[in-house]
Amino acid sequence: MKKLLEISSNSQNKHWLDIAEIVSVIGSVGGSVASLVSNQFLFASLPLSVCIALNLANRRRLINLLTQENQKAIATIVQQNKEEQTNLSEQLQQLKLSTHDKFARQSRDNQANFTTLSTQIAKVEQLISDLNKLTQTQSDRLKHLNHHQNHLEKAVSYLSEINSCSQALQLAPFSAELYYRRGNSHRHLGNKYRAVEDYTKAIELEPHHALAYHHRGLVNADLSNKKAAVEDLRKAAKFYFEQGDLIDYQKTKDMSLALHELNSDTTENTSSEQVLASTLFS
Incomplete structure (x- = not known):
């Protein structure tokens, strides 16, 4: 209300x-x-x-x-x-x-x-x-430089060895060992013909110098004078055997046999090619 x-x-x-x-x-x-x-x-x-x-x-x-x-x-x-x-x-x-x-x-x-x-x-x-x-x-460059440096050091060492041997030969011209050492240095430097000359001189002065025959055989093989190389390696094996060095005897013997077989195969192939050529053009 x-x-x-x-x-x-x-x-x-x-x-x-x-x-x-x-x-x-x-x-x-x-x-x-x-x-x-x-x-x-x-x-x-x-x-x-x-x-x-x-x-x-x-x-x-x-x-x-x-x-x-x-x-x-x-x-x-x-x-x-x-x-x-x-x-x-x-x-x-x-x-x-x-x-x-x-x-x-x-x-x-x-x-x-x-x-x-x-x-x-x-x-x-x-x-x-x-x-x-x-x-x-x-x-890689450092490795190459190190390798090149090592190569140069070895080359200098070989040249120094050649110089030392040459000076020593003036005092001892009939030393087969000096000619052999100088031949090794020439071989390492790539002077193969000079190496053959020094090895040959060492063999003339010492006809039973097994090492001189051995290394001259290797150089002749590099120069593709395979027949001369086989003959040198056989004589080296003979003189190693006479000296009682059976390890180097077996090594040079195997090398001469392998080189002889290779030379024989090459001669046979050359003869076959000559016969084939004469047959074709006869």
Whole structure:
């Protein structure tokens, strides 16, 4: 009732039911007084009935008014909720866009960093590869220089030996050993004909010099003088055997046999070719 009265009092203009209710209340009071004075209850009951009816009608109006106010309030709340929901949706969308942009930017930055790092790693690997190649090249050059140095040192040693033997031969011109040693130095230096000359001189001075025959046979084989090489190796084997050097005896014997067989095969092939040629052109 209090709420209904508050609603009705908040109205700018009073409704006619309010005025009629007030009038009916006054009429009821007047009717009650009149009934007490006249002892006729009709004067009291009639205004009272009208008052009750007007009160009920006014209550119904107030209830309807309250219902309308509640519906307006609910509609306002619903509208506010919709607006708040819209705002939240917009904020959520903005947050999603911001997060997506931030993630995309971070992803691009990470990709750029990865690309840069990959490029740097590739450059470092290329530098390491180039350094390894350079190191290998320097190592090969060093090996070649060492080999060349060793070759030069040996060549100098052989030349020094030739010079020493030549000077010694001036004092001892009949030393077979000096000629043999000088022949070995010439052979190592590639002076094959000079080596044959010195070996031959050593054999002339010492006819049983097995080593001189042995090495002269090797040089003759290199010079393709296979017949002379076989003869020298056979004599070397004979003198090794006489000296009791069975190892070098067997070695030179096997070499002479192998060279003899090779020389025989070559001779037979040459003879066959000559016979075939003479047959074709006869």
